Amino acid sequence: MTTTAPQAGKPGRAKRGNVIGNTGLYVAVGIAALLFLVPFYLILRNALSTDPEITGENWKLLPSFQWGNIGELFDDTTVDFGRAMWNSTVIAVSMTVGTLLICSLAGYGLARIPYKHANKVFYAVLATLMVPTAVTFVPSFVLVSSLGWVDTYRGLIIPGLFSGFTCFLFRQYFLGFPRELEEAARVDGLGYWGAYWRIVVPNSLNFFAAIATITFISGWNAFLWPLVIGQDPGSWTVQVALSSYMTNQTVNFHLIFMATAISILPLVFVFLFLQRWLVQGIAQTGIKG
Amino acid sequence: MSTTTTRGVSRPAPAKAQRARPRRALRGSPTFNFWLFTGPFLIGLVIFVFVPIGWSIWLSFFDARFTVTPSKFIGFDNYTSMLENSNFTGSLVTFTVFAALIVPLTWALSLGLALLVHRLRFMRAFFRSVFFLPTAVSYVAAALIWKMSVFTGVRFGLMNTVLGWFGVDNIAYLSDPNPPWYWLVIVTVRLWLQAGFYMILFLAALQNIPPELYEAAAIDGARPGWQTFRYITLPQLRATSTAVILLLLIAAYQAFDEFFNIITTRATWGQTPLMVLYKTALGENQDYGAGSAGAVILTLLICVVTLFQGKIMGFGRGEESQ
Secondary structure (H helix, E strand, O other): OHHHOOOOOOOOOOOOOOHHHHHHHHHHHHHHHHHHHHHHHHHHHHHOOOHHHHHOOOOOOOOOOOOHHHHHHHHOOOOOHHHHHHHHHHHHHHHHHHHHHHHHHHHHHHHHOOOOOHHHHHHHHHHHHOOOHHHHHHHHHHHHHHOOOOOOHHHHHHHHOOOHHHHHHHHHHHHOOOHHHHHHHHHOOOOHHHHHHHHHOHHHHHHHHHHHHHHHHHHHHOOHHHHHHOOOHHHOOHHHHHHHHHHOOOOOHHHHHHHHHHHHHHHHHHHHHHHHHHHHHHHHHHHHO | OHHHHHHHHHOHHHHHHHHHOOOHHHHHOHHHHHHHHHHHHHHHHHHHHHHHHHHHHHHOOEOOEOOOOOOOEOOOHHHHHHHHOHHHHHHHHHHHHHHHHHHHHHHHHHHHHHHHHHHOOOOHHHHHHHHHHHHHOOHHHHHHHHHHHHOOOOOOOHHHHHHHHOOOOOOOOOOOOOOOOHHHHHHHHHHHHHHHHHHHHHHHHHHOOOHHHHHHHHHOOOOOOHHHHHHHHHHHOHHHHHHHHHHHHHHHHOOOHHHHHHOOOOOOOOOOHHHHHHHHHHOOOOEHHHHHHHHHHHHHHHHHHHHHHHHHHOOOOHHHHO
């Protein structure tokens, strides 16, 4: 694929004459884009079809637009999808707010407050990055179940708030925050706490938005932890509910795909509106992290 | 319920702050402020990260079936039984095959997409969004599309429909591990989900390559295309490539969602390490001792792999790119 790109990576204005090369480039990108969009097409097509249309012998390009599938999904009693959507909303929003608050404060403390043992504390945080979070789900489950938090929002949300990685990202970010701004605030008589809330946070909203977007998406899409903790169907998240459709005995294709479409919808909105921050955040953090 | 819990977590910090306000000395004290800022996080980190890890290491030396407060010390028996367990060793083989497929493929595809998008002058943001959009989709949703629509073993699946146009018979992708068609399903789903994310990393790195390098190369007679790519673009991307490969490897190691939903834990093949841990600790036997031993082994392995890869590929030698 890389060989189809003559002048690879040459920035700035390219020569006007290279029409053939440009056409080839746009054809290649166009085909790749179509392939990437196929799964989205499949979700929408199947979500708005009837089962016989989905499983029919001949491929139907367009669905018959069964908008009633939406109502049927939320009326369906085998899986309480509305409840799952609510659970996921509560969890993703609380995780985003909580993580931002806790990890940004800690990141700032580690980056900017001259405490003599700050480095030792930072190494302790770094050490947790060596242990992949997914691998610790067994011990975490052990702890959470002995606290009696199985099937509760507490158990689903709180253990995920203390992300060493997010704290690390905030620390790296605050290390690069212009010191003069804070010093001016200190001269004006603000303590660390006041300077943080009045000067540092208002001037870091782009970075907060980026981390918020990433946290929200990963909270909404998380599967292993909600699967382990949400054992009662009343505490299922959207992802666990979707997973349960795949193992159900009765398969209602149109409902399953409608559920998938609705589960993706909030994220596509978040994504489209916050993409600028997301791209910035990934470009900044991914490389530095 | 959620409101009370989240409030419970966030309350300590503001409360302390109000107490601190009248005392001028405390307000400026670095020690006090350090703990004020980092305290809530560190307390949580100790309770929800360090305690479980420590507890887990302790459990791994006990006969802890159906209990998390065992009394029967059995030394390294959990470790030996895990290492002799063919499901566990088999899962390490599954991971190795998976990593050997997904790491280079994602690297190549995301770099290729980045090179293409980087050269666009019209509709660049549009195409970048299209490739990046799958990042918003969960592994479960994608697994569902792949399993029930793209790679369905019968005629109405998209792949078999397309093959049918060329007169090829239906392929049962997921019911039979021989031939291992399931790798096609598993690898393509992850490729679709993550290629756009890594493309963003490569795009950012491409934008940081100084244009003078290409100008200098052109003066030296390097032909645009393969030569400049091989001798300028690729070396300039070395730091990003290393980071991408490491991230891909760690992600592959923790693969669970798509395997769990596409292959399921009932299958005897295609089980990843996390699936085996899940079955051991939370399945019928609820063997927390063996599950913890497995978690310790996996953590040690990933540390070794990370350090090893860092050594080979020169992780942290970022100054080379300057």
